[in-house]
Amino acid sequence: MSNITDLSKSRYCKGIQCPKMLWLDAYKPQEAEDILPESVLANGTLVGDLARSYFGEYSLVDFSFDKTEMVNKTNELMQSGAENIAEAAFEHDGLYCAVDILHKNGNGWDIIEVKSSTEIHPIYIEDMAFQYYLLTLCGLYIKNVFNMHLNKYYVRHGELDLKKLFVLEDCTDNVRQKFNKVESNISAIRSYVSVSDEPTRDIDTYCENPYECAYRKYCGRHLPEHSVFDIAGMQTRTKYKHYHNGIISYEDVLANEKKLKLNAKQKIQIESTLYGLPDKIDVYEIKKFLDTLTYPVYHLDFETFQQPVPQFDDVRPFQQIPFQYSLHIEQQDGSLEHKEFLGKEGTDPRRALAEQLVRDIPTGACSLAFNMSFERTVIKNLAEQFPDLSEQLMDIHDNMHDLMIPFKDASYYSEAMQGSYSIKYVLPALYPNDPELDYHNLNGIHNGSEASNAFATMTDYAPEEIAEIRNNLLKYCGLDTYAMVKVLRKLREAVGD
Numbered sequence: 001m002s003n004i005t006d007l008s009k010s011r012y013c014k015g016i017q018c019p020k021m022l023w024l025d026a027y028k029p030q031e032a033e034d035i036l037p038e039s040v041l042a043n044g045t046l047v048g049d050l051a052r053s054y055f056g057e058y059s060l061v062d063f064s065f066d067k068t069e070m071v072n073k074t075n076e077l078m079q080s081g082a083e084n085i086a087e088a089a090f091e092h093d094g095l096y097c098a099v100d101i102l103h104k105n106g107n108g109w110d111i112i113e114v115k116s117s118t119e120i121h122p123i124y125i126e127d128m129a130f131q132y133y134l135l136t137l138c139g140l141y142i143k144n145v146f147n148m149h150l151n152k153y154y155v156r157h158g159e160l161d162l163k164k165l166f167v168l169e170d171c172t173d174n175v176r177q178k179f180n181k182v183e184s185n186i187s188a189i190r191s192y193v194s195v196s197d198e199p200t201r202d203i204d205t206y207c208e209n210p211y212e213c214a215y216r217k218y219c220g221r222h223l224p225e226h227s228v229f230d231i232a233g234m235q236t237r238t239k240y241k242h243y244h245n246g247i248i249s250y251e252d253v254l255a256n257e258k259k260l261k262l263n264a265k266q267k268i269q270i271e272s273t274l275y276g277l278p279d280k281i282d283v284y285e286i287k288k289f290l291d292t293l294t295y296p297v298y299h300l301d302f303e304t305f306q307q308p309v310p311q312f313d314d315v316r317p318f319q320q321i322p323f324q325y326s327l328h329i330e331q332q333d334g335s336l337e338h339k340e341f342l343g344k345e346g347t348d349p350r351r352a353l354a355e356q357l358v359r360d361i362p363t364g365a366c367s368l369a370f371n372m373s374f375e376r377t378v379i380k381n382l383a384e385q386f387p388d389l390s391e392q393l394m395d396i397h398d399n400m401h402d403l404m405i406p407f408k409d410a411s412y413y414s415e416a417m418q419g420s421y422s423i424k425y426v427l428p429a430l431y432p433n434d435p436e437l438d439y440h441n442l443n444g445i446h447n448g449s450e451a452s453n454a455f456a457t458m459t460d461y462a463p464e465e466i467a468e469i470r471n472n473l474l475k476y477c478g479l480d481t482y483a484m485v486k487v488l489r490k491l492r493e494a495v496g497d
């Protein structure tokens, strides 16, 4: 692909989402931001590699920067009677695709498009329609087009069962219906990118869906510092609707407050920003929340990771697997004790974690989480997994309180929270410029997704590197619960407790 009008299947799908993306790729690629996490790319590769064996033996067309080499290799394999060809490559008149699996079916072929998701998305149909169109132009008789994705109900027991791990969805009819449309889309996309003047195309929901666009900041550069897009708790499509109606700045939003049916929290968010209001502290509501707690308080936080392909028994694709927790035990006099668990890399950590958790938190104790629905779900899943520990685990579950409540309800609100009640906003708002509570000062791991990724990939590293990663994980999770201790203290101070 060297010409800007050349199209691969991924470039075609980009062009379907918004042709300006391809224009910017061609003329202003430096404006793109890096947005796809590495773990997403790694998942796709892992699932794709595994799926190749679904139909048994297969021949692989090795990747080459020389596409013609891949196309020639594919032709050779087809002529030599290969039944399954992975990464089968085709090229015609500036169009190119590599089919995940090309499967021989009698006198024709089936196209199999593999995805590491657990369901089908409309953009996948566009992707498959492009492949069907191109292979048909190349003279192949395509009998069926399937989307192969992960089965969210599959639970691993022993060896992986590929026939159960994957679901094949027949998309042939949907794809065939798009044949003529693909032709006109290709022509429209090519005309669009051929013009060197920057197209005037406004931002809209297609900037977020089906994929977040890397040029969103560039295309939204005309927006004011605070705009309708920053309002918390408003649906994306509603924000775009207001934007297209000229309601863009916070001033515009306030002027149309009634029409927009702003809720109390959204109003506080906007007014605090515009007028620099002092922190809102609803003493009555905060006291009511604090009165629900009993000491000692067990500040608890889990870290979890997910595997698209379950590595352990009794795990489904993308199931949240807890591998770590931190626990700060706070007495009424403010004294603290810290306990923690971190599973051994490469093993299923759930049993050991559950056993230690029920030892660390006694029956009837008051536990506290920030956004407890997550911690509760983790505990409930563990209780289902380990019936012998169920009673103790569910006791922790039932006695849990949520430190997020006073912030979610805006009983405590500060401008710096920017409408968010996530701890990553609440903490710096309550303790600005406190290096002890600044996640940026941690080594290696600064957020939940980095923690998940670190645990999931730890076995790839040398022992001394593993020791360092484990240390970083402990520090990160430890800060999560220490932060909760500090947040609770701030609430008490705020009401003079």
Ligand code: SF4
Residues within 6 Å of the ligand: 017, 018, 019, 020, 021, 024, 201, 202, 203, 204, 206, 207, 208, 213, 214, 215, 216, 217, 219, 220
């Ligand atoms: S930000 Fe929106 S308008 Fe700009 S290229 Fe991306 S999708 Fe198109």
